[in-house]
Amino acid sequence: MLVVDATIGVGRRVTSQLCALGAAVAVVGAGHPGRGDDAATSAAFLCKELAGIGLVALPYQADVERPETFxxxxxxxxxxxxxxTAGVVVVPSESGGGELARVFRTLSGAVAAxxxxxAEHIEVDTGHDEAGQESAARAVVRRLTRSACRRRAERPGTTRLFSRDFASSVxxxxxxxxxxxxxGDHQLVLEAFAETLNGVDGLEVVGLATSAEAVGPAVERHRPTVLLLGETTMGGTALRVATDVRSRHPRCGVAxxxxxxxxxxxDRAVAAGALGVVPKNARLPQLVTTLMGVAGGCLTVDPAMLRPVPVGEMSLSTREVDVLRLTAxxxxxxxxAxxxxxAAGTVRNVTSAAIKKLRGRNRFDAARIAGEQGLL
Known part of the structure; x- marks a missing residue:
């Protein structure tokens, strides 16, 4: 996934929302590198800002005067x-300068080609107020999600959009x-819960289950994208149910x-096959984000709840430390390189080895983990 001119306005919102869903996003700063333009710096700062809250994006740079760089x-x-799998180009508003808008549309064509x-190609106009920018960003994210769903239905197991462990997944x-x-345990509570979720754009509750025996048939009958289990469901057997559902219906994510x-x-939930864990005192936006992440095949939990790997198990080579330090x-x-x-290939191999040792999602996440553990 690449987003051109993603550091402000609509582009920043699209990037943040896709990252929140677990997408592997390339943030492209579009400017004039030869003139000391700060577009690349802005892209790097946005990626670091997102990394600070546990989200992942990688910065790139392209020159608006050189279409070949796009x-x-x-x-x-x-x-x-x-x-x-998709390219989003944010085009400046005509009111902000018609010539710049025309340049970006030309560059957008270069990206599309x-x-x-x-792969999906989307142009989005920056000419919106605050509310309009948010609405435009959400429309882009919904379009990408639905396009991915269509491709997944046409070619099960091949379409990839959202990421998990540095890869992409639809x-x-x-x-x-x-x-x-x-x-869950109580029909009345589940019905109220279902009514709330059905009021959220993009979510549809298709079935309820109040016993362990009812979960399997409900999943079999409704073929859901996500099964949301209460921790105390069916006398505390939620983890066993999660494992059973994941083994019988691997396309159904469990939260x-x-x-x-x-x-x-x-730890126990993830070991049982759950991709999302959310506390019962969470607010609705957090639950919705978790459900969307799980639907995308992403491990969607509070990063603070993931146990760090003991330092003794993370012995990095000198070369790995050098690569991660520069990555950071x-x-x-x-x-x-x-x-x-x-060679660039050698750098990628060293980086992959470090990512595996540190259990990072990508090279920037691995660098962050190494820094926090004092390995750099």
Whole structure:
């Protein structure tokens, strides 16, 4: 996923919302690098800001006077994140300067022509007030999600959009909504809960279950995108139910509502196959984000609840430390290769090894973990 001119307005909102869903987003600063333009710096700062709240995006730079730098973007991004499945270009408003808008539309055409076959291309205008920008951003995210759902339905198991562990994975479900089965102890509570979720754009509760025996048939009958289980469901057997559902219906993501989302609870839930864990005192936006993340195949939990790997288990080589230290400073793979006199492929191999050791989602996440553990 690449977003051009993503650092302000609509672009910033699209980037943040996609990252919140677990998307692997390439933030492209579009400017005049040869003139000391700060577009690339703005992209790097946005990525660091997102990393500070546990979200992942990678910064890139392109020159508006050199369309070939835009045409090269999908290949560069694919080397770091995997195949690009969509490109969003934020075009300046005509009222802000017609010439600049025309330049960006030309560049948008260059991006569209370079995208892989089947990838989505979207142009979005920045000419909105605050409320309009938010609405436009949400429309873009919904369009991308629904397009991914259509592709998934046409080619099950092949379409990838949202990320988990540095890879991309599609939001699974129907074309129009994320289908949800709710499981809990009390029918009345579930009905009220269902009414609330049905009022959220993009969500649809298609079934309820109040016993362990009822969950399997409900999932079989309704084929939901997500099963949302209460922690105390069916006398405390929610984890067993989660494991059973995941083994029988691997396309159905499982989210768990718990009384307290402690690290031990999260560990047990993830081990049982749950992709999302949300405390019962969470506000509705947090629950919706969790459901959407789980629908996309993403591990969606509070990063603070993930147990850090003991330092003794994270022995990094000198080369891995060097690569991660430069990564933490915002260096690209090409820049790291030049600094360390290595081939770009070698840098990627070293980075992959470090990511695996640190259990990071990508190279920037691995650098963050290494820094927090005092390994850099």
């Amino acid at each position: 045409r090269a973007l999908p290949g560069q991004i694919a080397a770091d994140l995997g195949p690009v 370079s995208l892989p076959a089947g 939001v699974r479900g129907s074309e129009m909504s994320i289908r949800i089965v709710l499981a 768990l509502m718990v009384g307290a989302a402690t690290p031990s609870v999260v 400073g915002g260096a690209t793979v090409k820049e790291i 030049g600094e360390l006199y290595l």
